[in-house]
Amino acid sequence: MTKRIVVIGAGIVGLSTALALQEKGYRVTIVAKWLPGDMHIEYTSPWAGAHWRTMAPNSDKLLQEFDAVTYRKFFEFAKIHPRESGIMVLPAIDYYDELNPDTQTPWFQSLVKDFEFVPQNELPPGAKIGHRYTTVVFNAPHYIHWLLHQFKSRGGIVVRRELIHIRDSFDLNDGWGQVDAVVNCTGLRARYLDGVNDTNVYPTRGQTVIVYAPHVKETVTHLGSEGITYLIPRSDGTVVLGGTANKHDFNPNVEKAIVESILTRTQMLYPKLTEGGSKPIQIVGNGVGLRPSRVGGVRIEPEIYKKSNNQDMLVIHAYGHGGFGYQSSWGAAQYISNLVQKNLKDRANI
Secondary structure, eight states, rough: OOOEEEEESSSSSHHHHHHHHHHTTTTEEEEEEETTTTTOOOOOGGGGOOEEEEEEEETOOHHHHHHHHHHHHHHHHHHHHHHHHHEEEEEEEEEEESSSSSHHHHGGGTSEEEEEOOGGGGGOOTTEEEEEEEEEEEOOOHHHHHHHHHHHHOEEEEEEEEOSBBBGGGGGGSSOOEEEEEEEEEGGGTTSBBBTTTTTEEEEEEEEEEEOOTTOSEEEEEEEEEEEEEEEEEETTTEEEEEEEEEEEEOOSHHHHHHOOOOOOOHHOOGGGGGGTSSSOOOEEEEEEEEEEETSEEEEEEEEOOTSOOEEEEEEEEEEOGTTTTTTTHHHHHHHHHHHHHHHHHTTOO
């Protein structure tokens, strides 16, 4: 019989993993308190920018593989399902204030399309180096809604439910019988979910301003000594302006001073936003999201729990992706689904 897997969490990692498990032939149920369409501070994914800009250092081969697989997958989606997925292919420019091996000899220059270094005379104040390449950008709420539709269309079951203990996922009454494995994609919730309670997980608060600026056709990021500034266009003509990266900050409220700071910084970085000051900024919204960061980095590993009848239950933990959930999503999902398959096979041979 086909094995049955429960995925806890319907963020970008949970949805991508659920689809990767379906591709391997598993019957999959997603259990989540929040689903695409919800906009709540506890639900990080719809608040993301988002675009592919690798955060993998030259020293982290596994994260590089996650990002490389995902880059290729997104170009496939952009070619086949551009309207449905909300993915666009656009030029990217990244500026850095630090000169180091990661910025001077970046691992991904042979992966991305059209890579080149930005000439010194085109760098903004403070920046010492810059990269140009072709990337993909997402309309985050639209994209995760499309992923959920893909999951359901392949026979996936969705249960809206808040779990108090991870064992609550071991015996779901949804008509599919015995659960063979659970994948824990709870993000920040892993800090509070009983049976996990990972205190290494913490929020990194991000605040953004959403403006209507359909003339912006590229994504620009400046990682400076003072923080991060970026512009990320979306398929609906809006642009996400950011941002902040405040560790251990749970504040869900939009802070006016940060709004003003973001508007000032993004206009200085990218004068085309207002066409040199001649075009007024049309603010259509603000966003606050809590990135699920983790001391020691992402946790992807198996753990065996005991069910109420003392039988073993395989759980694959997969959380703590911080601010790189989207750009590593498909590579991570492939890795997680392979880990599920391997552990189920190994346990069957015991």
